[in-house]
Structures are given as structure tokens and as C-alpha cells.
Amino acid sequence: MNNHTLTVIQGIQVGHHTDNRRPTGCTVVLTPFGSVAGVDVRGAAPGTRETDLLHPSNTVQHIHGLVLSGGSAFGLDAASGVMRWLEEQGHGLPVGPVCVPIVPAAVVFDLWVDDFESAAFQRGERIRPDAQAGYLACLAASNAPVVQGNVGAGAGATIGKMNGPHCAMKGGLGSAALTVNGITVAALIVCNALGDVIDPRNGRLLAGARTAPDSRELLDIRQAQLKGHAIASLTAGSNTTIGVIATDAVLTKPQSHRLAQVAHDGLARSICPVHTPMDGDTLFALGTGTSGQAADMMLLSTLAAEVTAMAVVNAVQAAQELRLGNNWWPAMAP
Template identity: 60%
Template sequence: MGTTSNSSLRSAGSITDVAGIEVGHFTDTRRPTGCSVVIVRDAAVAGVDVRGAAPGTRETDLLSPTNLVDRVHAVLLAGGSAWGLDAAGGVMRWLEAQGVGMEVGLAKLPLVPAAVLFDLFLGDSTIRPDAAAGYAACEAASVHAPAQGCVGAGAGAAIGKVFGIDRAMKGGIGTASVTVDGVTVGALVACNALGDVIDPDTGRVIAGSRTPDGKSLFDTRRSLLRGEAPKPLITGTNTTIGVVATDAVITKAQATRVATMSHDGLARSINPVHTMSDGDTMFALGTGKSGKTLGMMTLGTMAAEVTAMAVVRAIRAARGVTAGGLYLPAVSDL
């Protein structure tokens, strides 16, 4: 579990420490790609904030605070770029089989917002998550802490691509949680960022774009500021996507604000972030299982904290990979 002390928020934990949350991964063995699902069988109040300029999403309009439906039953994160949105159909099929969904008279309709990231650089790009992959991720879901690194939606993720994919490093998926006054906030984040990943406590670059010889870190922010020209980018070939969940009792408008504040965690741990070539998207879920409310100042601070922690843990858990003639080292390889 996340810490129960306000003074030691750096404990580990996972999004499944939030009561009512289950997580499952599907990782394709044919090439590095996959999907991850966050399931809320009893439904959760939901919000979303899309900050990147090149998003790939589904059902995000549903989550506007001014729109009718305020609860969803799962959130899908997937590789495969826009093709990966197909995996949400498999999540819906699995939830329907479990009797989970919004009552619409003749059936129960599962509501499954989704976001995707671009991982087509690694291996055969015709292999991407589909409905069967989404179904398999649901079959694997549990309340146990999910695996991190090169699994699920993080299987084909790469980071540090400002100066070219050949100088990039391996991304991944990570999770973390914190607890304050009996309320838990957790995050699950798949990091496929254009920028470098930063330790938010020290400001030090952990992983990202490498020097031309590939042996050390280039420090993208400082390189850009001293006039180094970025390599021309293919639009939408990056993106960090994730889910922040809490067991606090919150409204739909508050869920949207939690999603917004979670992006502060991305800004602390990724630089540059929210670029024209990223589709950064964060969802927020409120299960209400704690039966407690907590001020939005504290909830938002917790959301940013666990998001940053999850990004760092994703990168530290990743392992180097070679696919399709491309080698992406991990932190442990440098």
C-alpha cells in the first residue's frame, strides 16, 4: 500500500491500492506492443485532460463535465497508434460477459474510454493490439500490483526521440500510489515521450536522447536551448498516456480537475512534454470506495506526485530491446 503518512510520500505502491481498481496487461509476443486495461466493475466517476497536440483517443467527449454520463467501467491504454483503439471493443465484450455496464433497458452498455500511443517503430507495424488483445488484457486483470516496464501498453514505448529514433531509449509502463488521511491516489502511466525523463527530485536526466555515439545522455532541454536542431519528426509518433485513480468521493468536475493536475506530474518528469508531436492524455477515476472526501488541493497534489513517480518507475523498470533492426537501450544499459 501507499504510505499513510503525509511526510513520506515516496513509498512505492500501485494503482491497484485504490479500492475498486483492477489492472490487466496483454503483451504481444510477435513484436513489442500490447495494451493495458484499468477496470472498475462498480463504475467510477471519470474525467480526462488531453494536453498533447497529436492524441489518439476514444470516448473522451463523453467525459466532459457538461455531458450526461458521469461514470465509466474501464479505461484502455494501448500501443498500435490509432489502430490500437480497436482493443477497446474487446474490453467492452469482456465487461458485457461479466454483466458490467450502464443499464440501457435491453442490455448493459460498458463505457470504455481509451487512448493510444505510437509504437510502430519496433518490428512489424502490421501487428498491433486488436479486440482479442483487449479481451486478453481483461482476462489477466486482478487487484494485485501490475507488472511494470516493457509490458502491456508500454511494451513498444520509446523515449528521447527529439534527435531521432536511432538515438532514443526504451520507454515502458509504471505505477505508483500514495495515501493521505485514509484516501489513496494511484497512477498507471505508459511513457512513450518525445522528451527525456527527469528525476523530479533532483532535476537530473534519467533517460532519453543519447549522444551521437550512443553511449551517454544528450540532455534534450539543454541541447535545444544551446541551438541544437531537432530532427524532423513524424507527427503523432510519441505520447504519454495514463490513468490516475482515487477512492475518494469526487464529482465529475473534480475528476476532470484531478486529470488536469496529474499533467503537472508529467511536466515534472518529462522534458519537453505536451509537444506538437505528443498526444499526452491523462484520465482520472473516482471509485468513492473510501467513503471520504479530501480537499482538491491535496488530491491534485497527490495526483501529480503519483504520475511523476509512475513515469520514473516505468523507465527504471524498462529493459533494452532490439526489433526490426532498431536497438533501444534501457537505463540499466548505459
């Protein structure tokens, strides 16, 4: 089977844990033997962990895993389970007699997607990814092609909330990869954006804000705003697109930081609007060095933006319709 997803990069494994009690979950990207990493946060409402240590001037040079999770800030707890699994396997940063796994994380807000009329909710049960969810995602990790759609961190993702959450559509998780001149770059993106998703190849509006809760008709946020359409009252941090871009080229820490920066161009091509005050858009970049080839940053920059945009499109194309109680989040029309 051809693999055109993140796991085509040698040294990377991906695992999902999808909670069957409500649409939420987490996705783990494992690099247990260490990978150079960088991060760039463009949204104004991020939910993250261990991003400061990825700054090029800081000491730690390698990470051992990444967590992308639903559950808003509660979902950051999933990284603790990934640390536990990595420690059990003997992976981490040697610090005296122990190894400390380095596991950055980012989260999306999927708390809208719940059955607030359910008996579980009325009993006060709150279902969010926790440390056990992160541990189970590690157990499920492999180098098989990444399963896409409403799995893992993409289980509860929605998009197009600028006309209110009840006029949104289903988002999800997507992945894509490209190889040029013997160097591979791949992306895994969880699309939970405030904005619409656009196919950058032709400018066609694929999915996003609908005109009414019971309609499939798309509003087209950009055109609506240009015409003075009053957007719905929005909640800060209730949206976000997060993900990871990886290459098998040999990267330095500053180069991985730059790769994370330019990958955001792919979000700008495929999501409109993006990097808003209500989004926490965060992208990580990894360099495994497994190809042995030195980084051609001009080529890598082009590929990073391209696979990021492709992964966003794949995320909405793989998404599935969801109904909970009186709420309906349709998927992209075939």
C-alpha cells in the first residue's frame, strides 16, 4: 500500500485514541529515538504545553513525542500518558539516573460537540482526553498509513463557526506527503477552524459556515464579511487548527523553527479567515534526519506549505456527518 501520510517519514509513528462516549480523542506522534523540533503559534488563543523549550535558543535539542488533542486545555493531560509510555520503553532525555521524555502538545476546543441533553451530561460527567487516552494512543501507534477523518484529535473537530456553532460543519484530521529530489515532507493537521476551508488548487469553497442550522447552503465567510455581514458572537479559544510537519532531511533546531513558520502559509491558502483572535493555530515541525540529506530550505519551505494545505483539504474530505440531540454538523457534500 502506498503511504502518502505522515508515517511515510522513517522514524515516526502515529496513534489515535478516539473516545466512543462522545466525539473527542487524541493523536500521538512518536519519535522515540529523538527528533529535532520547532513550533510556531499564529492564533491568538492557543492551548499548548512545552512549546518554550522548542525555541532555537533553548537547551533541549530533541523531543520524543507530540500530542494533538481534543478537550481544550483539559486535553493537555493526555501528554502525561505519553510520557509514562515513553518512560516505560526507556526513551527520553537522560538526566542523571532517569530519562525524561520531552512531549510538547497542543489542543483544539471540541467541547461544543457534546450531547448536552444526555443523561451522562446531566449527571455531571465531563468526557475529555486524559492521561490514559494518551497512553492508549501510544499503544495504537504504528508506521501504517494514518487513518484520517473523525478519529483521534479530529473526532470532535468542527469548522466554519463564524455564523455561530450551530451553523458549523464537521472538520477532522488529515494528512499528506510529498517527495522531491529524495527528500520527503509530510503533514498531519487537525482542522477545527473558525473559518471556511478552500481548495487552494482552484479556489473552490469546500466547507464551512452555513446560512442556517438546518441548511447545507454555505455562507462564504469572506464574501459575507466584505458585504458587511454581522458575524455571530464568538468565544475566544473555541477554534483552532493544529498539526505537525515532518521531514526526513537533516535539520538544525533553527531550521525546524523556520519550517514551522512557513508551513502556516499552507493554512492561509486553505482556511479563510485564519490566525484569528478566536483561533489557537499552532504548527510543530520535526526533522528526523533519516534520509541523511542536508536540508534544502527553499525546497522544504515550498513542500511544507503545500502538504499543510493538502492535509487541511483531506481533513474535511474525510470528515463524516454528526448528529447529537438537536444539533447537526454536516460533512462536506460529495
